[in-house]
Amino acid sequence: MLSMEQAAELVLTLASREGFREVDAMLERDESLDVEIRNGKAEKIEQSTSLGLGIRVIREGRSGLASTERLDEEAIERAFRTACEHALLQDATGVYLPEVSPYTQDSQSLGLYQPELDRLTAGDLTEFGLEVEASARGADSRVTTLPYLGASRGRSETLLVNTRGVRYQHRSNSVSAYCGALLQEGERRKSGMHFWSQRAWEPQAARETGEQAVQKAAELLQAQPISSRKLPVVLDEYTAPRLLGMYFGAFSAESAQKGMSRLKGRLNEQIAVPELTLLDDPHRVNGTRSRFLDAEGVVTQPLPLVEDGVFRSFLYHVESGLQEDHASTGHAGRGYSGGISTRMHNLVWPTGSSSLQDLCATPEECLLVTQLEGAAGCNPVSGDISIGVQGFLMRNGERVQPVDSVTIAGNFFEVLKNIRGTGAVYQPNLSHLFIPALLVDGFAISG
Amino acid sequence: MLAESTVSKILEHGLSQGADFAEVFAEDSVSSNVSLLDRKIDEISSTNSFGVGIRLIYGDDVYYGYSSDPAEDNLLQLTSNLGQARGEGQPGSFTPLERHNVEDIHHVAINPEAVSKSERVELLRHLDQLTRKHGEEIVQVSAGMVEKHRAVLIANSEGVWVEDSRNYSRMRLSAVAEKGDGPQSGAESPGVLGGYEFFRDLDLSGLAKSAATSALLMADAGYINGGTMPVVLGNGFGGVIFHEACGHPLETEAIRKNASPFCGKVGQQVASSVLTAVDDGTLTNKWGSLNVDDEGRPTQRTVLIENGILKGYLSDRIGARQVGVAQTGSARRESYKFAPVSRMRNTFIAPGPNTVEEMIASIDFGLYAKKMGGGSVNPATGEFNFAVQEGYVIRKGKIAEPVRGATLIGKGHEVLPRISMIANDLELAAGMCGASSGWVPTTVGQPTLKIDSILVGGR
Numbered sequence: 001m002l003s004m005e006q007a008a009e010l011v012l013t014l015a016s017r018e019g020f021r022e023v024d025a026m027l028e029r030d031e032s033l034d035v036e037i038r039n040g041k042a043e044k045i046e047q048s049t050s051l052g053l054g055i056r057v058i059r060e061g062r063s064g065l066a067s068t069e070r071l072d073e074e075a076i077e078r079a080f081r082t083a084c085e086h087a088l089l090q091d092a093t094g095v096y097l098p099e100v101s102p103y104t105q106d107s108q109s110l111g112l113y114q115p116e117l118d119r120l121t122a123g124d125l126t127e128f129g130l131e132v133e134a135s136a137r138g139a140d141s142r143v144t145t146l147p148y149l150g151a152s153r154g155r156s157e158t159l160l161v162n163t164r165g166v167r168y169q170h171r172s173n174s175v176s177a178y179c180g181a182l183l184q185e186g187e188r189r190k191s192g193m194h195f196w197s198q199r200a201w202e203p204q205a206a207r208e209t210g211e212q213a214v215q216k217a218a219e220l221l222q223a224q225p226i227s228s229r230k231l232p233v234v235l236d237e238y239t240a241p242r243l244l245g246m247y248f249g250a251f252s253a254e255s256a257q258k259g260m261s262r263l264k265g266r267l268n269e270q271i272a273v274p275e276l277t278l279l280d281d282p283h284r285v286n287g288t289r290s291r292f293l294d295a296e297g298v299v300t301q302p303l304p305l306v307e308d309g310v311f312r313s314f315l316y317h318v319e320s321g322l323q324e325d326h327a328s329t330g331h332a333g334r335g336y337s338g339g340i341s342t343r344m345h346n347l348v349w350p351t352g353s354s355s356l357q358d359l360c361a362t363p364e365e366c367l368l369v370t371q372l373e374g375a376a377g378c379n380p381v382s383g384d385i386s387i388g389v390q391g392f393l394m395r396n397g398e399r400v401q402p403v404d405s406v407t408i409a410g411n412f413f414e415v416l417k418n419i420r421g422t423g424a425v426y427q428p429n430l431s432h433l434f435i436p437a438l439l440v441d442g443f444a445i446s447g
Numbered sequence: 448m449l450a451e452s453t454v455s456k457i458l459e460h461g462l463s464q465g466a467d468f469a470e471v472f473a474e475d476s477v478s479s480n481v482s483l484l485d486r487k488i489d490e491i492s493s494t495n496s497f498g499v500g501i502r503l504i505y506g507d508d509v510y511y512g513y514s515s516d517p518a519e520d521n522l523l524q525l526t527s528n529l530g531q532a533r534g535e536g537q538p539g540s541f542t543p544l545e546r547h548n549v550e551d552i553h554h555v556a557i558n559p560e561a562v563s564k565s566e567r568v569e570l571l572r573h574l575d576q577l578t579r580k581h582g583e584e585i586v587q588v589s590a591g592m593v594e595k596h597r598a599v600l601i602a603n604s605e606g607v608w609v610e611d612s613r614n615y616s617r618m619r620l621s622a623v624a625e626k627g628d629g630p631q632s633g634a635e636s637p638g639v640l641g642g643y644e645f646f647r648d649l650d651l652s653g654l655a656k657s658a659a660t661s662a663l664l665m666a667d668a669g670y671i672n673g674g675t676m677p678v679v680l681g682n683g684f685g686g687v688i689f690h691e692a693c694g695h696p697l698e699t700e701a702i703r704k705n706a707s708p709f710c711g712k713v714g715q716q717v718a719s720s721v722l723t724a725v726d727d728g729t730l731t732n733k734w735g736s737l738n739v740d741d742e743g744r745p746t747q748r749t750v751l752i753e754n755g756i757l758k759g760y761l762s763d764r765i766g767a768r769q770v771g772v773a774q775t776g777s778a779r780r781e782s783y784k785f786a787p788v789s790r791m792r793n794t795f796i797a798p799g800p801n802t803v804e805e806m807i808a809s810i811d812f813g814l815y816a817k818k819m820g821g822g823s824v825n826p827a828t829g830e831f832n833f834a835v836q837e838g839y840v841i842r843k844g845k846i847a848e849p850v851r852g853a854t855l856i857g858k859g860h861e862v863l864p865r866i867s868m869i870a871n872d873l874e875l876a877a878g879m880c881g882a883s884s885g886w887v888p889t890t891v892g893q894p895t896l897k898i899d900s901i902l903v904g905g906r
Contacts, residue, residue: 001516038704044509045532047525050498050784051515065492069515075495082493089564091487122532147706147827182706182827189708191827225902228673258485259586262629339490374823376834377854377904382629386904388832388856404830407673407854407904446673446904 002071004029007053008161010073014080015057015163022058022097024162026295027051028336034152035122037129045122054336055079059087061094067337095319098328100165101299105292111285112172114199117153120175125151128206132179136210140183140218148180148193166297172288174199174430177206179213183221190223190404192216197429199286216370220390223404225447232366233408233443234359234394237423239369241433243387245347247412249380251305252331252342253314257323260381262413263311271311272416278306279348280315282330287346289432295334300345303329306416315342349435352422359421359439361397367445368392368399369408383412385443406447410440418442448473448600449499451608453519455544457501458604460526465536466503466510468764469526470603472741473499473517474783481564482591482619483571491564500783503529505536507769511786542606549738552731555614555642559594562643567592574651578622581659584666586630587623592616592646593638601743609743615734615888616645617877620654624662631668631851633661633837638877638888641732661818661837668849671840673905677813678855678898679806679841683874684819686893689724690794690880691824692831692859697751698777698789699766700883706827708860712757718863720755721799728776728792734877735793735890742778742787749775751794752863763789781885788884795892799869806868806897808844814853814903815839815846822855829859854904868897 064086333343423437461469617638728746822833
């Protein structure tokens, strides 16, 4: 089997030999170690290494793709030939490989890789997981089972090469743990889930991971629905990015060009409250999607999407840029097995000055949302939001009752205009969505 | 895929590490995708996925590793690593491998490799035209043909050597309509465990009409006032609610962790007596069917609930052992990158005696959820949340105006007893189901049925 570098060289050699001037190769290597804990021991340990190579051949403005997880010469040559054939069948878009843009920074400055994490053993992760289990069990006598409990470390490496001379290596790793606790009292059952993910090994985080999971379930164990009404909603710093993160596809130029974005034709319009500025920051230290070159080899730069509530820019890759005579903004994303798509880097919604408590105390009555129940009623194209939630009915900043079995309904584009307060912190886990807690008007609650 | 001598060495080496069971799962699959968007052939791609998963079991504990490097030395080293992670155990005994012939009950009439890519391109262009002809308000069409051939080898230290070939074919179609109030979409995505004949036999006009009509209706739709009300749940993909809210909690993967409302309830009344539900892997050429499961066991038809009484669970090796039930040939995994666990295959509610008209007529105010979108469930509590893709208000016993953006939420085990009427129009629908062993093809299904009361989220 060939190494990543050898496989990349082979693709470039094949391109040169066959006379193709626009070819790129995306290689990925992922390693992970996962431990699942149950009843005082490691119940499952998984260790894995996976490799993949994606080849893109561009022939006269048409691209063809093929990929393989076998990195031997025969399989790579077969994939290359397949990609060449596929390029003949795709409709021409004029796509091309961009000229090499110089980038000088060292990927290390993005803070995405910590070598010491790769040395964590199954024993280290097991010990962490056992501590999570013990703290969860000890936190509340109503814990009946901990069905989801584990810890893992992962490492990912990608290499992009092309016939224009791009050679970009990107490496990241992380460690994470999760705990799902089920509590029962009489016939009432409630589960609570807590995640922890960082790029630093913090054994002391185990205790809090277990306790938080239990606390989330315990707080909601006696939850009841509230009757249908309109009510301000506070999304906490965990639920705000999860809910709103589904809708930023509207900022893709490709979506707008294909009639699948409500932002189409609205550049320079006021789309949000005047206090809101949204930035896509590809260089944010510790952001999970930070990178200096995008998947087509274009240099990335911070891009304001919304300034003072005014919509300022779509996200472009080479092909969507061609449609409007607009340069790529460096937002091409790609895995080894798929084609180019528009990919936001790290979305930064600036923090405000309010604590969660302050936000909840702003209106006389509001619903504090701490858990979301799936996303099937959320339509990224229309912006419609309809989702089951759990949380607390708040009056004058005090918890009145825990709430479940209700849905909140609204629309993302209305939410942008109905922000009444912004929290002061982001949730602490690794993410590419930096969105604080938000107080939003105009949601309809059904219960 | 792998030499028998290599496999034997890995299994014996696994046992020598103290495991009482060792298994090799090797896979060589090719998936291909041709997609159309915005009247253009947007992407043509193919992927060769290849690798070997090794599982060692010590009592109830699982050690799993995989690699895409098939070299014998590498796989033996991986096995050593797994054993070292465990660090203890009494060696089990090895039964020499014996090849089991798998009867292929899901015939492939037309080998996909024998059909040109250009035929697929033309088929998609035709489907695009058929969909757009339903009106100029159809502003976008996205369609794709997804095909996958999986060749798998499953061998274990109990002497099992099984090779199986699985061919999947699926069509995806989405229409977007715009009538001035924002884009709305309608989608269809039928699929089979079968060959290219599926595409040639597919009723493209019917598919186009269904997706386009749904998008056009929803572009005109208003919102329902949310609240608790009776709901008539349409046939076919409506079965996704049973799949998520009852099917997952009936997998031994949930039962063994005491994380299901159905723990210890076999033999008890868990649903109204009109309800019978089955998970059947043997249905010919159905999307969720199998020849053998991913532990090499023959698939079967498993009755889950009969006339409201819970009959059994869906199990894999580990789940069956821990829960104390027989294996049902339900172990599944997305690829060699996952250890198998118990999963659904084709899960459906059996037909009943009622008619859709009777159900609608019995409701003064409620919702007809004709087509369901996706959803999710917390198997431990049964709490679920589903989107209604195409809905209508029921007013005074009649279907009234279309509504969009509705969701259904509740708890599976609490909704089951509230199913009061079931029609005789069973349909199955293809879907992809995600869980701890990855995404696997499953079929959901049901006849149209009436739930007496459920919370509907709206505006």
